Amino acid sequence: MRLPAGTVGHMVLGELTVHAWDLACATGQDLAPGAAVIGELLPALADMAPMARAAGMFGEPVYVPAGAPAPGRVLALTGRGPQWSSRP
Template sequence: MNVHPMHPFLARATSVAADVAAAVPAGHPLDAPTPCTDFDTRALVNHWVLYTSHGLEHRARRAELPQELIERDFTADAEWRSAYAAQLDRAVAAWAEPAAWEGDVDLGGSPVPAVGIARMLILELLLHGWDVARATGGEIEVDEELASVALEIVEENAELYRQYAGFAETVALPDDASTWDRALAASGRDPHWKA
């Protein structure tokens, strides 16, 4: 079975996200601020878990997300971290099917190539993973190769995302900034943000 060349990056991004989730302290206040000014910690974690694990699998299978999932407060389950990791594994398995990468995915009336959707979800896993880590006092480990892929995807989509307020303006960085910091900054995130 020929797995798409982006699949290993998707799998690595889910592994990074699972590690971030596992490190979120049990007692962290869910109304605490995050780098995403529209979201407190509860809203951010729920958005991240919904779209990067359940949404990731549903996109591969060309299925609608059920309303029950959209409305669920994942953080209400003490075991949400391990449930998220298990759901990430199911999503990665769904994208291991070559058919998942073919054709388009319908995003509410606008078809987007499946490869583009997978690349956007790699970004969601990593960028919102950083948001969650920063908001909860954790760390995120993104290796150089994965950081390069993230930077490439950010730069490809930044103009479009800014039109829809998905990204803020680029944050200025020193010339010797790391690849990962450059990806964060290009998405409108300040790599030095602190809660």
């Protein structure tokens, strides 16, 4: 892909974090990524989001209110609703 190593690292970190959230939600568990992880992902995924949407890897962004917690903003960038839960 000839992308910078830092970009590839952010892509991998994003995949692991977001899909861990998917799995946690699907199995009724909570996931609280560390502040350092979220601090890396938020600006990186915001930069990558338009390209990822064009490639069909991200859905349309989900609305989160101003001041929403950073983990929710990361999920919203990927098209996931941060409030989603499999719990009844």
